[in-house]
Amino acid sequence: MDSAMTIILTGFDLLLSATLLWLAWQLLRSTDIFKAIIFFICFGLLMAIAWVRMHAPDVALAEAAIGAGLTGPLFLAALRKMERKQKKERRFDPEEKRDNPDKRWQVRSREASPLMWIVAALTLCFAGLLIRTVWIIPRPLPGLAQQTAAHLGASGVDNAVTAVLLNFRGYDTMLEVMVLLLGAITIWSITHAPFPPRLPDTSPVQKSAVRLLLPLICLTGGYLVWQGAYQTGGAFQGGAVLSAALVLLLISDFLWLPDMHSLPLRMGMVLGPLVFLSMAVLGIITENALLRFPPEQAGAFLLFLEAACAISIGLSLAAFFAGGRPASDLREKPYQTDQPDTEKEGS
């Protein structure tokens, strides 16, 4: 019985690996970029299954919500912006042949130039080296499983991954929340949002569905954050679910959304990093070390931290999707020739 199970699981692993590789190859070689993005979303979903097979359910949830659920729409929105053009305006196409500008819609023939062959050969050599290196790693590999299990009691939570993320290696997570904030700041400085990316008309069915779904999604996000203390879940997964709610709001074209003041958004995005920083400083004062929590109150501290981080993560990810500074945040009207197409499309 047990051996039969092993055979089935091995077959499943082989099939999953082969499918992942095939999807990756397809998404990198298909001529249509839209198709490639769809392949990428499928790839992310299958990766989530692979994470479950690796006994990493926390990563699986994050991959399904962020890797497939948010990165895919980010790509689709960027593609839509890049392909939008005014009448009579030619669009610069990076894949077109330079010497034959008239045939820009022709599928680019992937001629094998000598340079390409050299690059392919070098990449293959690199792959061989990597595989050989992995092959000669002495096994079994050392790990930190025992140490983590031994100190889990002092961390304030029962989920080992959450304990590592927020307590044992809180430093990483603090910097990561900062990276998210930095990303949002960069995007806001580069461009103002074509906010929201307008659809011709949103159907009333979609609007009411979004209205019904929103509280449910927020509840699920909050539950995931709460659950992070003892089961699969946590700030990242909860934050990603919250950002999904915001993305739904953005694409449903609610009227009040573009007029929203940006101050609450800014406050929300800064909340996570600020709380993290104040906790770090508090650790220096009370426990004499950065980001060390008193073991008795660690659970409460971590829950507070997770809730603040989830709000910032959700808002920052949604800001990534919106792709720019909200219109109400601009002191003056945007420079007209800057984005001539958005003005036309928005009206």
Next chain:
Amino acid sequence: MTNMLYSFTGLILFVFGLFALISCPHPLRKILGGNVMSTGIFLFLVATSYRTDTASIDPVPQAMVLTGIVVSVSITAVALVLATRLQQSANRAMNRREKKNEGGAAEG
């Protein structure tokens, strides 16, 4: 067995992504390639720490991968905004050049 299989899958994904990053001219496909690369690294990292019994699985690589996923989505978002801006300025530059060429042809 399982960890070796997924380790090698991760490595091959990394190499696919690297090749696409070098050889594809379209910026979106370059960013897709970068994403496939990072996914390959994550898969390799977690697969290396995989054990058959659930109790002795190392949570540290998993936490690192979780961090990595969030960082890679922020990098992707910034890269996509930069790519869109690049496209818009390339459009403008090309149209200006074409207009200039047309004007020059009419005069001459």
